[in-house]
Amino acid sequence: MKKIIASDPESKSVDFTHMNMALIQKHFPEAFADGDLNFEVLKQLLGIPVDEREEKYGLNWHGKRRARQTALAPSTGTLRPCPEDSVDWDTTQNLMIEGDNLEVLKLLQRSYAGKVKLIYIDPPYNTGTDLIYPNDFQDGIKTYLELTGQAEGATKFISNTESSGRFHTNWLNMMYPRLKLAKSLLRKDGVLICTIDENELINLGQILAEIFDEGSYEHVCVTVVHNPRGIQGTNFSYTHEYAIFVFPRGTRSIGARRIDENDIVWRSLRDNGGESLRTDARNCFYPILVRGNEIVGFDDVCDDHFHPRQTEQDGEISRVYPIDKEGVERKWRYARQSVESVRHLLRAKPTARGIEIEIGKDFGMYRTVWADKRYDANEYGTKLVNSLVPELPFSFPKSLWTVFDCIYAVVANDESAIVMDFFAGSGTTGHALWELNRQAGGRRRFILVQFPEAVPQSQRYSTIAEVTKQRLRQAAANFRQENPLFAADLGFRVFKLDSSNIRAWEPDRADLDQSLLSAVDHVKNDRTEGDILYELLLKLGLDLCVSIDKRVIAEKDVHSVGVGVLFACLSEKIDRDEVEPLAQGIVEWHKALAPAGDTTCVFRDSAFADDVAKTNLAAILQQHGLQNVRSL
Numbered sequence: 001m002k003k004i005i006a007s008d009p010e011s012k013s014v015d016f017t018h019m020n021m022a023l024i025q026k027h028f029p030e031a032f033a034d035g036d037l038n039f040e041v042l043k044q045l046l047g048i049p050v051d052e053r054e055e056k057y058g059l060n061w062h063g064k065r066r067a068r069q070t071a072l073a074p075s076t077g078t079l080r081p082c083p084e085d086s087v088d089w090d091t092t093q094n095l096m097i098e099g100d101n102l103e104v105l106k107l108l109q110r111s112y113a114g115k116v117k118l119i120y121i122d123p124p125y126n127t128g129t130d131l132i133y134p135n136d137f138q139d140g141i142k143t144y145l146e147l148t149g150q151a152e153g154a155t156k157f158i159s160n161t162e163s164s165g166r167f168h169t170n171w172l173n174m175m176y177p178r179l180k181l182a183k184s185l186l187r188k189d190g191v192l193i194c195t196i197d198e199n200e201l202i203n204l205g206q207i208l209a210e211i212f213d214e215g216s217y218e219h220v221c222v223t224v225v226h227n228p229r230g231i232q233g234t235n236f237s238y239t240h241e242y243a244i245f246v247f248p249r250g251t252r253s254i255g256a257r258r259i260d261e262n263d264i265v266w267r268s269l270r271d272n273g274g275e276s277l278r279t280d281a282r283n284c285f286y287p288i289l290v291r292g293n294e295i296v297g298f299d300d301v302c303d304d305h306f307h308p309r310q311t312e313q314d315g316e317i318s319r320v321y322p323i324d325k326e327g328v329e330r331k332w333r334y335a336r337q338s339v340e341s342v343r344h345l346l347r348a349k350p351t352a353r354g355i356e357i358e359i360g361k362d363f364g365m366y367r368t369v370w371a372d373k374r375y376d377a378n379e380y381g382t383k384l385v386n387s388l389v390p391e392l393p394f395s396f397p398k399s400l401w402t403v404f405d406c407i408y409a410v411v412a413n414d415e416s417a418i419v420m421d422f423f424a425g426s427g428t429t430g431h432a433l434w435e436l437n438r439q440a441g442g443r444r445r446f447i448l449v450q451f452p453e454a455v456p457q458s459q460r461y462s463t464i465a466e467v468t469k470q471r472l473r474q475a476a477a478n479f480r481q482e483n484p485l486f487a488a489d490l491g492f493r494v495f496k497l498d499s500s501n502i503r504a505w506e507p508d509r510a511d512l513d514q515s516l517l518s519a520v521d522h523v524k525n526d527r528t529e530g531d532i533l534y535e536l537l538l539k540l541g542l543d544l545c546v547s548i549d550k551r552v553i554a555e556k557d558v559h560s561v562g563v564g565v566l567f568a569c570l571s572e573k574i575d576r577d578e579v580e581p582l583a584q585g586i587v588e589w590h591k592a593l594a595p596a597g598d599t600t601c602v603f604r605d606s607a608f609a610d611d612v613a614k615t616n617l618a619a620i621l622q623q624h625g626l627q628n629v630r631s632l
Contacts, residue, residue: 058206059210077498080531086493118192128167224242382396425464437488566600568601573609
């Protein structure tokens, strides 16, 4: 028996507004979107003239303007290094970042804008059970810390149920700013691949067309058969989902696919059509050398007076000519040089009268329907991940091979490409990239981002981000065990999103004296040198995997980042008598490294004994060409 509570309609008097809206929706359902009435559409349906200047093609929803602002609002956060959670911290070029992907995408802009070749994402499909977290336009970091229990606050996840009046709106407001930020990270020839199902396929296509202007980008929707047995519905069994490929128009960003023997259409290399005689193209009449069923070479063009048979034997070598069964001397479809270049698409087929040479027709282009038994989400997704991450806290992760084939299509021929996934889930993208490096060689690297969403149903893993890291660790261990000679990068650096290391001015009105004393050091008390150093990398636009060296100069730790692009001394105390040896040591190190561009030097502002010490150190550095001297 349902208990009526204060928020139920039954506990209130008649809601005439609700009744009137229900009547309008009954007769004019086209005027409603996500439960809201669009008055302009209603006017059109009633025949009331509207201002045509307001009409334009596109998708609009409540909150779209705010979603744009959210993408533009700067993040006040940082990424804190976690070597203890990482694998091969000192040498790896791969990143696994734990945090809200919206804030992380903002923080990565300076370091990675225009550098990512492929962004592959498998976002929530908005099935009615997804959790959507709010984007705070004013302070996304505060919202994130509250959501993850790292700060006190009332911000909570919301369940985006189908009964919600803004079911599609909530999802669009979540996706739009993230896709806007993702675009700026892509290279000029970069590709975005976003998987989706029917729930938001149309809406996703619309916002991608807007963000990635159709005049500049092409958008291809690929149907992927991911579960051959199907997921039972009321009337249909669903066996597929979609992958939308977005790539620059006119650019060959999608490479040739691997040739599958079953996909090749074979036909005779001998030309049997019009103008197919030997005399029609003299350079297309030459013998092809065959041993058994193997093509072993090509011979020179024959003399016009030589009249061979279709197949001549010369020891173990057969010389095959383009002569048909009536003995008519015809020509090959292509000249010798052209045929040699597609030798991998030739085969020798024995016949009753000799040997027929066939050529396979395959343009190496991907089709818009992908069906491979390896894509089975249950057989090749759940089983694989369960073997890597026991007691998996969620069902039906992506098949490794679905993601592998997407990555292969874009970066197989780019051995140093950066691949990004900011809905990393169990880490399939990182695993698939390692598999590609194993098969094809190369040093492709990944950037994975995963929100630390709690998984209360799991006794072993507290968050999905923990699952991501565990899968990567175990996958790396398996690669090393199964391929002892595989010397590629199988590590990853872990970073966690947090508030800035720089203390904001937040005075306590009841104790201003203590507030002033606390503000003397701008750096938060619980932060390490590593925390500060990596925030500097983000602010200066340096790669988070750039090389960092350390020397002790004047009994102070000094860090050189990127072979002298940045020098940082974050010591908490620098006295007057330490200024000169410290500055001279940095100058000598800078000369030895001889970086090509400008160098920035950074110190902790509160470390200097007084203004004289700070001024003298800056003067010495600037006298030797180090003009960019900063403190924090």
